[in-house]
Amino acid sequence: MIRGRVWKYGKNVDTDAIYPARYLVYFEPAEVAKHAMEDIDPDFLSKAKPGDILVAETNFGTGSAREQAAMTLKFAGIGAVLADSFNRCFYRNAINNALPVLSMRGISQQIDEGDDVEIDLEHGRIIDHTSGKEFQAAPMPELLQKILAANGAIAYYRAHPAKIAEPVKSAGAACVGESCRE
Template identity: 45%
Template sequence: MPKVHVFARDHINTDEIIPARYLTTDIESELAKFAMEDYDKDFVNRVKPGDIMVTGSDFGCGSSREHAVWCLRGAGISAILAPNFARIFYRNAINNGFLALESEDVVAAFEDGDEADIDLATGKITNQRTGQSVAFSPVPQFALDVKAAGGWLEYMRDHSKAELEAETLNAESTEAGHGHAGHDSDENPAPGTQRA
């Protein structure tokens, strides 16, 4: 049963996920050695294949480096759950066939080291210690198809241009701003702007 690694802080950035000093390779097994090093030096010694990360909001903010996804996947992480993700990290996860699942209540439901079961069909993750289940946003079929193909490039090879242009991916993490500082929401438009 996969274990959960809880990083409850909001706004964990890509430099904390994989420090820039290690961006000399794109080989996942090499990047994996340094995953989360500046946040938790012991993380790579605890993580096992199939484990799950639970994080605070806006996970993966900062630079657009795909290395952040590659190092976590290389370390063995099978899915990350957070209330929302930085837009570019979320898209990089989808493009690389990596599960980034949005769940508003997930941080409060787990402690570091808990075992969990993810059910993609029902959209629930269950804490085996407490029996508590929390919902996550359904994974769009498109994202599951990309994951099954092994990533976006592999998926593109098997689909026509018309099929690819018809795909959509609407999730909180793909919406501009999703309530983060520095972005105006529909409820609080910037001065001098109008709602569409």
């Protein structure tokens, strides 16, 4: 279950803000985890607890392809990121590292800093226990849910060595709505 306290951020939170370029040389999880949100919120690691949830406006993760931006949040124990929209590469990196991400237009205006929020990824349901409101996002495409459930793309691929996914040949079957940002 994903449930935690909300930390809110604005629009266009870029990868330099999430994980500054000066630490690009590091890939070890313990080191990568030390620099989460360092340039946008220097107190982040001292205040956020494992399982907490980030809620951001549009275009979260814009900027570079650096996977450390997703890894640092995962390794720092963040439970999920909700945003009005995501940068596509950050979105892929998050899924590949089993960091749950869900997008829904307008969600950042509905949830307040400090709220206690629960997320049901399979059904795209978001429950704000503080305000009592519930929101319905488009469920994540099945393939991406499988990658998350396998704890990341490498584990998923190893369990499915022939192919990462069966090509979906029927028109439009794979993706509906805002949650679908490869």
